[in-house]
Amino acid sequence: MAGGCYIKNRVKYKVVGISAKVPYRSGYPDIIQIRREVIMTILRKAILATTVAGTALSIVAALSFTAAAAVERISYKDDVFPILQIRCLGCHQPGGEGYKKSGLDLRTYKSLMKGTKFGAIVIPGSALTSNLNVLVEGRANMSIRMPHNKKKLTKCEIAILRQWVNQGAKKN
Numbered sequence: 001m002a003g004g005c006y007i008k009n010r011v012k013y014k015v016v017g018i019s020a021k022v023p024y025r026s027g028y029p030d031i032i033q034i035r036r037e038v039i040m041t042i043l044r045k046a047i048l049a050t051t052v053a054g055t056a057l058s059i060v061a062a063l064s065f066t067a068a069a070a071v072e073r074i075s076y077k078d079d080v081f082p083i084l085q086i087r088c089l090g091c092h093q094p095g096g097e098g099y100k101k102s103g104l105d106l107r108t109y110k111s112l113m114k115g116t117k118f119g120a121i122v123i124p125g126s127a128l129t130s131n132l133n134v135l136v137e138g139r140a141n142m143s144i145r146m147p148h149n150k151k152k153l154t155k156c157e158i159a160i161l162r163q164w165v166n167q168g169a170k171k172n
């Protein structure tokens with residue numbers, strides 16, 4: 001399950017550049033006037049087919065690339081930080097209400113690992129006991145489920161945070 005989620009998230013957060021190469025359209029000499037339209041129609045079809053095939057190939061390549069990465073490591077930079085950035089930073093940086101109340105600043109790896117004014121929220125290797133995971137999974141009191149009073153993280157996002165912590169919470 002997590003693998004599929006992982007791919008979905010990569011596609012969601014990472015810009016997958018899909019560039020379809022459109023073949024060069026050469027001009028045709030006007031010698032065979034009647035044939036011209038026929039040729040152009042065939043050419044247009046060929047261009048369309050190549051474009052479609054090219055796009056499909058790019059998508060397959062992009063997906064297999066991320067699938068290959070899925071069995072390897074969850075990355076802080078590519079997978080974890082984008083989630084924190086979109087879902088948590090609004091409150092967890094100086095000036096935000098979450099930062100004011102708990103001291104938790106989620107702007108950098110270092111500040112994430114430092115945790116709140118009460119201590120660490122990430123115990124490398126143990127999502128089960130890491131407060132980061134406890135809170136986003138709603139395993140604590142619902143009044144402090146994170147993001148606070150906002151839509152819960154998706155299953156994919158929750159799985160990514162869990163896997164990253166279980167893989168040692170590396171700065172990768």
Ligand code: HEC
Nearest residue numbers: 087088091097098101102104116121131132135146147148
């Ligand atoms: C809408 C604002 C808001 C958002 C968004 C938000 N938080 Fe919070 N966060 C808070 C507030 C407020 C507190 C203090 C809660 C309390 O102590 O009552 C807090 C506290 C925390 C704590 C410390 C809880 C404790 O005292 O042990 C953690 C960990 C945390 N947030 C993680 C996150 C994560 C991870 C996200 C994103 C998935 C997130 N927060 C998103 C407002 C927010």
